[in-house]
């Protein structure tokens with residue numbers, strides 16, 4: 154890990170890389186550019202959306218009119234729920250004879266991940282189960298991917314900037330007792346060609362979606378910032394996202410709950426779209442941590458919503474990481490980073506210089522996380538039926554790729570204690 158603070162002009166920069174990024178088109182109203190962008194890739198578009206909300210919203214009719222005016226043929230795949238192997242493989246099989254030139258995913262994380270996986274497999278015709286990490290057949294993905302345009306309508310998952318699609322399902326022939334999985338199809342050829350972020354598309358987001366996806370973005374920013382894979386590049390991106398999200402998330406949520414569009418609500422939406430994009434760029438380059446390690450089996454076994462599960466866990470994980478580092482690795486740069494994150498989330502640029510002592514800034518971080526989970530009405534894990542007798546299996550299944558970049562090496566007992574504290 155690099156040093157705790159961004160290096161100054163004479164600071165030593167270690168070696169690092171930046172993974173492939175989409176071309177980024179950001180700004181209110183820029184959805185109007187989508188058909189022209191899509192036309193740059195061909196004449197046949199596959200639109201992947203969530204099941205209802207976008208199609209029922211005000212942006213659907215102008216979008217379709219725009220595609221038709223641009224002479225584009227399109228077909229539509231509405232997605233209910235999270236991407237499963239059957240959904241992805243079925244969508245690919247249905248379109249292999251007359252494949253689209255470009256896939257446009259419009260929606261939340263599930264729609265974008267479905268679109269990303271389908272775009273990845275249309276040309277190879279292979280099953281998503283061939284390429285999933287940790288389950289399935291473990292065959293290399295050889296590409297090529299069909300060009301993919303990602304258009305998020307929520308602020309949180311960062312899928313528009315990442316190179317993985319999270320697939321939820323059950324292995325075929327694994328028997329009824331086999332646990333379901335939540336695993337990634339990951340390859341840098343899956344990165345969207347274009348990420349189009351129009352904060353106006355976030356208007357009308359229900360409060361629970363704002364809360365869940367917002368806590369996902371916040372967790373992704375905090376975990377990538379404190380990850381053992383962090384770099385000067387991800388530090389810059391994560392800092393910007395953390396500075397944006399601390400005030401924007403509760404402000405946008407409060408406006409949505411009250412049903413009133415305050416003058417600053419549009420600015421809060423824009424800040425959240427930016428923070429979510431930062432979270433995706435940072436996580437794709439730095440990796441994540443224990444929250445994402447633990448939330449994956451919670452989602453697979455208990456249907457815990459990804460972002461709400463992150464929200465339920467993030468305070469307990471942060472508390473545990475700080476305590477473990479203070480005891481076993483007091484010189485860890487992650488301790489300084491937690492302090493910096495506490496200052497950035499407080500939203501006062503002057504405070505990033507250290508108006509608070511490091512210890513007070515870490516306490517402020519924990520207090521902010523507790524306050525946000527309360528204000529945003531994040532359910533605790535027991536609300537999903539999680540019970541203590543499942544802890545051994547959950548602990549065993551939490552050690553995926555995210556756990557490997559957690560700043561502290563946690564014992565099974567410590568992961569169990571995090572679950573207990575989040576119940």
Ligand SMILES: [Zn+2]
Nearest residue numbers: 369373445459
């Ligand atoms: Zn996440």
